[in-house]
Amino acid sequence: MNKLLLICLLFSVSGISFANVIHKERSLYRNIIVEDNYNLRCLKFNVKTSKTNQSCLYKNNPNKLVFxxxxxxxxxxxxxxxxxxxxxxxxxxxxxxxxxxxxxxxxxxxxxxxxxxxxxxxxxxxxxxxxxxxxxxxxxxxxxxxxxxxxxxxxxxxxxxxxxxxxxxxxxxxxxxxxxxxxxxxxxxxxxxxxxxxxxxxxxxxxxxxxxxxxxxxxxxxxxxxxxxxxxxxxxxxxxxxxxxxxxxxxxxxxxxxxxxxxxxxxxxxxxxxxxxxxxxxxxxxxxxxxxxxxx
Structure with a gap:
């Protein structure tokens, strides 16, 4: 796993986050959130039971897959x-x-x-x-x-x-x-x-x-x-x-x-x-x- 992604995930589990919300909206189906966490940008769906990553990209290398x-x-x-x-x-x-x-x-x-x-x-x-x-x-x-x-x-x-x-x-x-x-x-x-x-x-x-x-x-x-x-x-x-x-x-x-x-x-x-x-x-x-x- 990419070291930066691992660090971000560890902070997420521990409750510490450096994520910057750059977009948030409520659609017909869900809450949509876009967060930047250093080089990582992620799309999240926030529903009643969880907030889940749907898609992520490395901003300095969008071609390299994250998930x-x-x-x-x-x-x-x-x-x-x-x-x-x-x-x-x-x-x-x-x-x-x-x-x-x-x-x-x-x-x-x-x-x-x-x-x-x-x-x-x-x-x-x-x-x-x-x-x-x-x-x-x-x-x-x-x-x-x-x-x-x-x-x-x-x-x-x-x-x-x-x-x-x-x-x-x-x-x-x-x-x-x-x-x-x-x-x-x-x-x-x-x-x-x-x-x-x-x-x-x-x-x-x-x-x-x-x-x-x-x-x-x-x-x-x-x-x-x-x-x-x-x-x-x-x-x-x-x-x-x-x-x-x-x-x-x-x-x-x-x-x-x-x-x-x-x-x-x-x-x-x-x-x-x-x-x-x-x-x-x-x-x-x-x-x-x-x-x-x-x-x-």
Missing amino acids: NYTKLLFSSLLLLENPPENILIVGLGGGTMSNTLHQLYPNAKIENVEIDPAVIKVARQYFSFFENDNITSKVQDGRIFVKRAALKKQKYDWIILDAFNGDYIPEHLMTKEFLQETKTLLSENGVLSANTFSVSELYAHESATYKAVFGDFFNVRNRKNSNRIILTANSALPSGEVIVERVKKLAKQLSPFGVDIAQISSNMTSTSEEQDWSDDTKVLTDQYSPANLLNQ
């Missing part, structure tokens, strides 16, 4: 035979992922879907979120966007699910029905990655739900924290030999962004070999949602 989960998302490229041409990101944050993908694949079309217009505005103003003819942002609920895109028969090579409301993933974006709808948007060899956590009370139910829709998937984790990426594809998962070859091709390309793809690949485990939840775990549905579970 572990963002770096873990690049494991998705190990499942793609060719560079992605059409990418869908559900949940914008500060637009870090979109900006990075544009630098990697300047000709790719990237659609960002964000329910809160205030988040898009803040991403543009404080995090240099970049848009052009190929990179767009749409103010819409992710579930509605997916339904309409399916009717239009749109296809994506890479879908990233990264929508958080401050507490956790919105529950209507976790169900079997939603994932089935999203799966129809994947191109023939398309890949889907979802940002979630390994310590969530919903861990087993999330896992069972993804397996019910996609079959076996990769868990991608950093053993030092609670980040987990669920990584799956519309086709068969690649073998270990294929992944090793793709790591070699991607290592130099991803290094400037602080992504050690070799290290990340070593933390990928397939549920075909390691399933850490019970086979009788109940799948999340529109009728049996996270709220039903957490309020028991």
